[in-house]
Amino acid sequence: MQQYISAIVGVVVVTFLAILMGAAQRGKPTTDRSTGFLVFRHHILLRLFSLVAAFGIPLVLTALVIANPPENQSDTIAILGIYAMFGVLSAPLLWESMRFALVVSPEGLDCHSPWRGQQFIRWEEVEQVSYSSLLGWFVIRADGGRKFRVSAMIPGLNAFLEACEQRVSPAQLSRAKAGYTLLGRPFREEKK
Secondary structure (H helix, E strand, O other), rough: HHEEEEEEEEHHHHHHHHHHHHHHHOOOOOOOOOOOEEEEOOHHHHHHHHHHHHHHHHHHHHHHHHHHOOOOOHHHHHHHHHHHHHHHHHHHHHHHHHHHHHOOOOEEEEEEEOOEEEEEEEEHHEEEEEOOOOOOEEEEEEEHHEEEEEEEOOOHHHHHHHHHHHHHHHHHHHHHHHHHHHHHOOHHOOOO
């Protein structure tokens, strides 16, 4: 029975991630009403999923435990393990999905990372924009060794790349070609 549950959970997670990636590729950034700047955040589906994983699933598990209490110590250990697993997996996802933001303005990039705090990178400080196929994110490298990562699952990244194309050279974007390919966007040098 436990094997079937694991398989079902695996299929649901993979299907959800595929839907999320498709939504991200078709999504658009929001526009700040007061400034007109582009604001990139995780898709609402990912934010809802992280809330459900962090709070909904433990609540359902608690209801199941109350309705059908553990019969022995191994059941109790398994239930505590499931609680711990959801805590360990959902906490970083919830933190990332709720706290990440990237604001693109004519002056630069206002980067809000749940892991690295907030930093402002002026366009003239950008040394390179690259893409990591292994980790699935764009990396903006600035002078002084500063960097900021933008997940490929963020909606509207074509608008981000367009803003980069307007303000940095093709040489500074050359290491992001794999990300362009992923998004189906022609690299600037290839445009006619």
